[in-house]
Amino acid sequence: MVRLISLALFLAIWWLASFFAGPQMLPGPVKVLTAIAVQAQSGDLFFQLGVTLARVLAAFTIAMIAGTAIGLLMGRVKIADRIGDPWLIVLLNLPALVIIVLAFIWGGLTEIAGVLAVAINKLPNTVVAVREGARALDTSLDEMARVFALPRGKVLWHVVLPQLAPYLAAAGRSGLSLVWKIVLIVELLGLPNGIGFQIGVAFQLFDVTLILAYALAFVTVILIIETAVVQPIERRASRWRNRAP
Amino acid sequence: MNDAHPAGETGHLKVRITHKAFTAASGERFDVLRDIRFDLRQSEVGAIVGPSGCGKTTILRIIAGLDVDFNGTITRPLSGRLGMVFQEPRLLPWRTVDDNVRLVAPSITPEMLASLFEVLDLEAHYLHYPGELSLGLARRVALARALAIDPDLLLLDEPLVSLDEALAERLRAQLATLIESRPITTLLVTHDLQQAVRLADRIFLLSPRPAQIVAEIPLATPRSTRSEREIAKIVDEVSSRISGHG
Numbered sequence: 117m118v119r120l121i122s123l124a125l126f127l128a129i130w131w132l133a134s135f136f137a138g139p140q141m142l143p144g145p146v147k148v149l150t151a152i153a154v155q156a157q158s159g160d161l162f163f164q165l166g167v168t169l170a171r172v173l174a175a176f177t178i179a180m181i182a183g184t185a186i187g188l189l190m191g192r193v194k195i196a197d198r199i200g201d202p203w204l205i206v207l208l209n210l211p212a213l214v215i216i217v218l219a220f221i222w223g224g225l226t227e228i229a230g231v232l233a234v235a236i237n238k239l240p241n242t243v244v245a246v247r248e249g250a251r252a253l254d255t256s257l258d259e260m261a262r263v264f265a266l267p268r269g270k271v272l273w274h275v276v277l278p279q280l281a282p283y284l285a286a287a288g289r290s291g292l293s294l295v296w297k298i299v300l301i302v303e304l305l306g307l308p309n310g311i312g313f314q315i316g317v318a319f320q321l322f323d324v325t326l327i328l329a330y331a332l333a334f335v336t337v338i339l340i341i342e343t344a345v346v347q348p349i350e351r352r353a354s355r356w357r358n359r360a361p
Numbered sequence: 362m363n364d365a366h367p368a369g370e371t372g373h374l375k376v377r378i379t380h381k382a383f384t385a386a387s388g389e390r391f392d393v394l395r396d397i398r399f400d401l402r403q404s405e406v407g408a409i410v411g412p413s414g415c416g417k418t419t420i421l422r423i424i425a426g427l428d429v430d431f432n433g434t435i436t437r438p439l440s441g442r443l444g445m446v447f448q449e450p451r452l453l454p455w456r457t458v459d460d461n462v463r464l465v466a467p468s469i470t471p472e473m474l475a476s477l478f479e480v481l482d483l484e485a486h487y488l489h490y491p492g493e494l495s496l497g498l499a500r501r502v503a504l505a506r507a508l509a510i511d512p513d514l515l516l517l518d519e520p521l522v523s524l525d526e527a528l529a530e531r532l533r534a535q536l537a538t539l540i541e542s543r544p545i546t547t548l549l550v551t552h553d554l555q556q557a558v559r560l561a562d563r564i565f566l567l568s569p570r571p572a573q574i575v576a577e578i579p580l581a582t583p584r585s586t587r588s589e590r591e592i593a594k595i596v597d598e599v600s601s602r603i604s605g606h607g
Binding site for chain 2: 256257259260262263264265266270274275278353356357
């Protein structure tokens with residue numbers, strides 16, 4: 117209920133602002149929604165959404181898996197932490213734009229270069245989060261696994277990953293929003309399609325309606341993913357917590 | 362100088378720890394164990410009894426291979442399947458009781474699991490998470506887990522500590538039933554002489570730190586036929602021996 121009121125308030129402010137700023141600068145909600153409908157009817161919207169979403173998922177998956185592996189290694193092995201730490205600081209502070217431009221120069225204006233550029237931007241955050249989690253791993257459970265000679269795969273899946281779950285969830289949450297923002301920039305700079313590319317085109321035409329239409333559509337999709345996929349996974353992973361005696 | 366490997370006769374445990382020291386945070390080294398040597402034959406139940414803090418748990422950790430920084434050798438039973446019950450249950454809080462046991466014993470049949478859970482009175486708890494269990498229950502799950510792998514060697518670290526008397530008594534009886542019915546070489550560590558006399562075939566008395574074995578006491582009468590009077594007599598004898606040692 118509170119959420120609905122908050123949303124209505126947002127729409128009202130938007131409508132008022134567009135009234136004062138004029139439809140050129142800020143088109144009203146109705147105009148933007150109509151534009152979304154037109155784009156959806158032509159099928160263009162779904163194609164661009166799909167392309168961008170695929171890139172988001174690819175970059176996100178690469179960054180999470182590689183980041184978890186590196187973070188685990190750095191959190192568990194002192195020498196790896198020593199070696200990796202300066203690299204991590206460099207990567208954390210390298211502007212996203214530099215990574216993207218370099219990736220396109222070295223890798224050409226290709227899909228792989230674009231997705232990797234996004235993944236590399238997200239990677240250090242995941243590493244930092246998982247490293248914290250790996251440092252906090254429970255040694256008593258580790259010893260239990262050793263005594264019972266659990267194979268490595270089982271230790272990872274049943275002993276280590278559940279302990280990392282809160283850290284992975286935090287990294288995933290912030291990661292999804294970071295990744296999709298950077299994907300749009302990558303598309304704007306060097307790829308021939310996707311939401312970012314479309315917004316670039318609209319920018320050249322000064323078509324604010326189209327910019328807002330694409331942005332709104334994409335935010336809606338991300339919101340749906342968040343509530344329909346991310347939150348249920350989190351609930352499932354923390355099921356055991358809610359059942360204390 | 363040290364190794365803990367499965368070799369030697371089936372079911373035979375041979376412990377030869379000549380020296381073990383810890384380094385304190387201050388950098389100072391102090392001796393914990395000195396010249397701990399004993400043997401357990403297959404199916405024998407040994408109990409290490411000693412004052413708390415004397416290094417009993419350290420002995421178990423060395424035998425389990427968790428601590429390799431010592432001088433001496435450990436020869437574990439031939440096929441070397443090891444079951445261990447730690448002082449804290451060390452269950453995975455995010456897995457159910459059932460999953461906790463199956464995880465370490467993937468090949469256990471449903472019938473074997475059911476009979477194990479029946480003896481330990483765990484039938485109502487298959488789908489509970491460890492956070493929902495009392496310490497006594499969690500300890501029993503840890504025991505079920507250690508036995509589920511059908512171990513050749515079973516190590517128990519204070520299996521009955523921090524339970525109220527009735528509960529400890531019941532778990533002791535269940536434990537006796539379970540090790541009686543299998544050919545498991547068992548080593549338990551306790552500060553409670555009474556419990557040791559009720560459970561063990563052979564008792565090793567430890568001195569305070571640095572711990573040495575001051576006496577090895579074989580109990581001739583089988584566990585199940587030991588009478589209360591006999592138990593009381595042995596306990597008395599051993600206690601006087603301990604006080605004799607100062």
